[in-house]
Amino acid sequence: MPYDEKSKQRIIKYLEKLKEIRFRVKPDEYARYEAAARRAGYPSMRQFYLDALNEKTDAILNSENGD
Amino acid sequence: MPYDEKSKQRIIKYLEKLKEIRFRVKPDEYARYEAAARRAGYPSMRQFYLDALNEKTDAILNSENGD
Numbered sequence: 001m002p003y004d005e006k007s008k009q010r011i012i013k014y015l016e017k018l019k020e021i022r023f024r025v026k027p028d029e030y031a032r033y034e035a036a037a038r039r040a041g042y043p044s045m046r047q048f049y050l051d052a053l054n055e056k057t058d059a060i061l062n063s064e065n066g067d
Numbered sequence: 068m069p070y071d072e073k074s075k076q077r078i079i080k081y082l083e084k085l086k087e088i089r090f091r092v093k094p095d096e097y098a099r100y101e102a103a104a105r106r107a108g109y110p111s112m113r114q115f116y117l118d119a120l121n122e123k124t125d126a127i128l129n130s131e132n133g134d
Contacts, residue, residue, distance in 0.1 A: 019097040023113045024085035029121075036124040046090045052123035053116065057103040062124075 019047075088116075 027031075037048035071095075104115035 015091065017094060018091035019094055020089065020091050021097070021112075021116065022087065022089040023116055024082065024087050025117065026118075027084060027086055029117075030086040030088070032118055032124050032128070036127040040127045045088075048123070049090055050096075050118065052119040053100055054102065054120035056115070056122060057099050059100075060103040060107045061099070066081065 023033055034045070035046065040048070042048040042051075101112070102116065104112055107115070109115040109118075
């Protein structure tokens with residue numbers, strides 16, 4: 001198996017382990033997310049989503065009164 | 068066209084207008100999001116995602132120094 005094929009198989013195996021997050025939003029909500037990501041200098045929407053989820057998750061899990 | 072079919076067509080037309088957000092995360096990150104959503108009493112992961120994105124978007128767009 002040539003190197004590129006091995007490498008491809010490794011990437012496929014890795015991606016299969018990941019969980020897919022998928023949902024729909026209204027076009028005007030999406031436009032606001034893009035505007036915010038652009039204003040804050042995000043290089044990709046994915047990174048903006050990850051930061052948003054991680055920040056909210058940390059705020060909940062690190063708070064004393066989260067439950 | 069019976070009522071149910073009309074209603075179905077209207078829903079399909081509406082869903083087609085929505086933007087799909089889709090990205091992958093590591094399984095342990097996903098588990099943390101679920102734990103946070105559960106702890107904060109979210110009825111669905113979608114609502115948790117929407118709140119996270121809206122809160123981050125508002126924080127950026129409402130700040131004076133966002134850019």
